[in-house]
Amino acid sequence: MSRSSKAVLSLSVVLTVGTVIGVHLRQKQDQQRLREGVIRDIERQNRKRENVRLLEEQIILTEQLEAEREKMLLAKGSQKT
Numbered sequence: 001m002s003r004s005s006k007a008v009l010s011l012s013v014v015l016t017v018g019t020v021i022g023v024h025l026r027q028k029q030d031q032q033r034l035r036e037g038v039i040r041d042i043e044r045q046n047r048k049r050e051n052v053r054l055l056e057e058q059i060i061l062t063e064q065l066e067a068e069r070e071k072m073l074l075a076k077g078s079q080k081t
Helices: 003-080
Strands: none
Touching: none
């Protein structure tokens, strides 16, 4: 084999190996990014559930407070009469 053919063959092998390695690394990155996306979605859903629970708790507490205020106003009103 001539030197130029050896050089071309070597260059082809190097480029092929580099391409295969590059594609492999890119696939690993994509897989990792997809996994992280799933984890973020689960965390987001958990935060949303917690926020809904806190909101429901706040609604109940607000209703209780309003009922107590109404009782106090009625009690004050009946004391004046």
